[in-house]
Amino acid sequence: MSRLRLAAGGAIMKLAQEPVYHDIITPEQFQLCGLVINDECYQVRQIFAQKLHLALVKLLLPLEYLAVFSLCAKDPVKERRAHARQCLLKNISIRREYINNNPLTHVNIPTHLQEILLAASLFQCF
Template sequence: MQKENKIDECYQVRQIFAQKLHKALVKLLLPLEYMAIFALCAKDPVKERRAHARQCLLKNISIRREYIKQNPMATEKLLSLLPEYVVPYMIHLLAHDPDFTRSQDVDQLRDIKECLWFMLEVLMTKNENNSHAFMKKMAENIKLTRDAQSPDESKTNEKLYTVCDVALCVINSKSAMCNADSPKDPVLPLKFFTQPEKVIFFHSLFYHNKVI
């Protein structure tokens, strides 16, 4: 009973945090990277809380898109406003998830896929300005970089590319429009990714195909 109460308290704290996060994001008081945290809501075992988090995510995305439409000068700040730019932050966040310890563990990959799906499914509800291809291009471009926080650690970079591969599988499975040319070249946050290199980092999709 004591353990159950502790778990309940943990989720209550998480819910309060999510509500505060949502309110700050809706008012555009927090950087876009904080919206990536919503991907972790896929792990919440309570269906109602996951549904509530999805509604918060929908509202945040809608407000940002509407703000860009209503404020022409906002195009100069797309990196901090455009909802699709949450994708690289989400990929980096999931690559550093403490629960993600092995790149070839099928169960862990399924968890990563669920977190990616939670965010991407909402982002891909509409294909505005060929945004599906834009998000795919972001994931592909990340595979040309290294993790800026640990550029020389092979395991860290392997996890980063693995999350990219799973994200690409999710995007490809969700939309046929993602194979079109991206209307613009994405800008990746240098805080998390090094400058692109000429060689793309390929690795097997054997495990990733098992989780999609």
């Protein structure tokens, strides 16, 4: 069953990478996708976190998906919590660097990094 949850979460993440489908994903689907990072199976949590991190580093996913890493605070394995924290910090620094290097995209700043949006999306969906 854990592998099915991983496949479902990965499929939602894959759909969210396309701007056309991002608006179609409901908050419930986003929540179910995000909760895969708290799965009971260690390998599922690890694989999902890696896929999420890679998609966020490539700026393929919307900013809301960055909030999913905060759910790792409940992970029983200390190394997983530390890895999630590193992924979160790296993604924030990459998005800040992207904003600084691309001044023409300042119109789209909320889609790339806004710490208040991160907190708001956490509050709204979870």
